[in-house]
Amino acid sequence: MRIAGKGLIDTSKTVSFSFDGRRIEGAEGDTVTSALLANDIRLVARSFKYHRPRGILTAGSEEPNALVTTGSGAGAEPNVRATMVEIHEGLEVKSQNRWPSLGFDVLSVNDLAAPFFGAGFYYKTFMWPGALWEKLYEPLIRRAAGLGALSGDNNEDRYERAYAFCDLLVIGAGPAGLMAALTAARAGADVILADEDSRMGGRLLAECEEIDGKPGHIWAAEAVAELAGMENVRLMPRTTVTGAYDQGTYGALERVGLHKAADGHLPRECFWRIVARRSILAAGALERPIAFPDNDRPGIMNAGAVRAYLNRWGVAAGKRVAVYGNNDGAHQTARDLMDAGVEVAAVIDSRKDASVALDAPVITGGRVIATSGRLGLEEITVATGSGQERLKVDCLAVSGGWNPTVHLACHMNGRPVWDEAIQSFVPKAGMIPGMEAAGAANGVFSTAGCLADGAKAGEAAAADLGKKASKTKMPKASDSAYRLEPLWVVEGKGRQWLDFQNDVTVKDVRLAAKENYRSVEHMKRYTTQGMAPDQGKNSNVGALAVLADATGRGIPETGTTTYRPPFVPVSIAAMGAGAQGKGFAPQRFTTSHAASVERGAPMIEAGMWYRPSYFPRPGEKTWRQACDREVTMVREAVGICDVSTLGKIDVQGPDAAAFLDFVYTNTMSTLPVGKVRYGLMLREDGHVMDDGTCARFGEGHFVITTTTAAAALVMRHLEFVAQGLRPDLDVQLVSVTEQWAQFGVVGPKSRDLLNDLLDAPISDETLPYMGHQAAQVMGVRGRLFRISFSGEHAYELAVPARFGEALYRVLVARAEMLGGGAYGMEALNVLRIEKGHITHAEIHGRTTAFDIGFDKMISRKKDCVGQKMAAREGMVEESREQLVGLKPVGAVKQLTAGAHIFVEDAQAKRENDQGYVTSVCYSPTVQSFLGLGFLKNGRARYGERVRLVDHLRGVEAVCEVVNPVFFDPEGGRLRG
């Protein structure tokens, strides 16, 4: 019910939304819960386990009951706390965990069976037969219990991630947070003030309090306006700080566009990482309920929430309200309600000696022992000192005291300390380096105390940051003492609910203790108290008190469970923003990319690079047809392939040669200028790391290549050796991979092709195999290497990257005139397998130089990385699996990489395993399938027949073990 003239929002501006299909009218500035209460709707949800009718308990992010689904379709968001949803035109809200409707829910029969469903019910009941758990019990339980469901569709809504840095992060913009921010900002600190509400002011917006003679919310608005006008302050409303992490890093979730209809531009939410040199936790406190019988009916609310709905949104939570509490704060609820003209049926104070200065019926020393009303509160029964009294009320405002919001302070595993005076936990200093708590979060509950504590924390932070705060003039505010007498449980007939979100009662916690789950961590897991979205914000301290009582210990001895981030649920979409689909994943394109795509080449990923798989021509129906043609084309004419993705590292310095001798197994210092040498690098443990070529350009100048996959790894390794192991060597390294576009010109007609383009023709004498030289190609200065990965007469021509695309197009056109053309990765792979060349399929991290037959490449005349360990016993044993070629005997359908090798007539089981296959292809040159693999003692077994078995794919083949070089083993073609 809306009260005219109350509240801080403009009720003349109507906004409508739908709740379970019903049109609801609210006002601009309403949340879903304030609008529902304004329309006298109390029943909002069904509970998790028993499908109990539930209403609204709180007015903040700690809400355990009023969980709803917002939106529809792929972007529908389940389990949203309705208290945090600002209404806007067209908003769709649906209740959850009910069928067919919220008012009539078939599964509420669970509630009748509740006596059977206590703590540990599932553990005790669904024990056997075990096979039924996965297929029957779990699906049934999951269907019956639960909250909202995801759509299962891909969410296309926009989300963001962002980073921010500041001197001081102030968490919470109530009286303490505002004072802290003002004090530090006036001293010149860079301040971020984050608050999870849409409007800053904290409890000042929810209370009738005066500061400096004006209403608290006006004072707050003025403070916010001053902060907004300062250049060193960033205000972040609608932003919940969700976690405290190492080195002053904080996670925060900002609801950027959730209060508006999605327009495709404004992100829905943004996940922030804020790095702050100091922080002040001014997150306030959360009110706790009292566990009296049947305390979960819609209409039973926290007293502070009732005040918030009244004073902020102008909404009375009921027409006839009773107030029940164990502290003076609860009286304020009755006072505010009466001032607004709402009937207060009774003020029930559990303290016998409480003095209540109110013009309302007062019951001191009273206890609420029963409630009734099926879908909403209708009546309560109060035990007075002398008897029982029944009161017809539609709302009961309850206060069991307040718990400081210590959560963030505990995120680095610090434990809060028990404060007897407020009967709750408070943070202790130093739990998070650089963080200080202030105000209610620090256990200070009066307005004046919060202002002073905030100012003090702001001054201290400024001083820590080397800024001097001028003397703060303290605003005047009330300083009433917070007095309470602990009251956790009221005995009586009916279940006393502790954790509304998980349907955990006092009886469940006592049962856990009785069954010896006495540790708070065990109790939590046995009963599920404190789990799920609210993480026990409303129930933890109460449940602890019950457990402490049941186990005969004090609350501080019982201790708390571990507080973990996030403080509120964070949508995965926000944390993973930018990572959907290709997202921010880097993509690297070669200069020939567009030309390859134009030719219809499917592009495949090679690390971050994209490379053409094959170049289909008209009439070719499969990739194999294109690949076979490309291989034959290279062997018979000339092919062009972009090899720019290979890592290129420029190595310079007086000690460059000595450095390369140390990182390569073979000797590079003896390489003449103008020559290229194949090189092998080991890891220090003796296994092969990478291979490539090394070209010498001058006494102290080399360019080395790495494989595409290992380019970054090799660069890091070489920097490590240069900086960490051999700082005595004067050498500099720089990656030039992207500076040079490099193309393979491969095949018997390669030189003819090049001589048409080069300003000075080449011959076998001027550029022999494994030579290189500077080259002018159509007026552009480049580098020409005579090296080969295919076994053909071949060159690699490099030009500055800006000429890459033009050169590639020219090369391909010329090749086509000679009966050749472009070839892709598939053909490249076939060509190298035919020649027995290795890739990372073979040097996969567990193979040694010995295994691949390159043992002799490890020079003994010098030290190098990996040399010592490669010579270890066991690294060079004949029984090791050695690289071999595999050629099918007779017809086979296919060979598969990953197949295992067995003696031909041995059983194909693990004990008989002889090795495995690493690479396979169909070779149009040899007209056969070919394989490379590793076989025990393989080099001594050429000619032997073995059986390849791929258990995974169900493929078998009999092969002959052969030399891995299938084609032109003498290498005549290279030198042609």
Add this chain to the structure above:
Amino acid sequence: MRVVCPHCGERDRREFTYQGAAEILDRPAPEVENDAWADYLHLRENPAGETRDMWYHDPCGAWIVMHRDTVSHAVHGGELASEVRK
């Protein structure tokens, strides 16, 4: 987590690649026995508290010996590997 690069200052940890304990800098001579080599490669302290380990700052290419605390997660600072070895 924030990590300190001597060249670039305090940066987000995602700019760095971690590479294990700083003992990797104490490479034995080739003539040293295999056992000592195996220890160098594979045997590591597992300290609760102060530790020194290797971090590579990808953007600037510096190898850094970082002083950290495995209990508090504090990062005390780092020196260039090339300076440590001199």
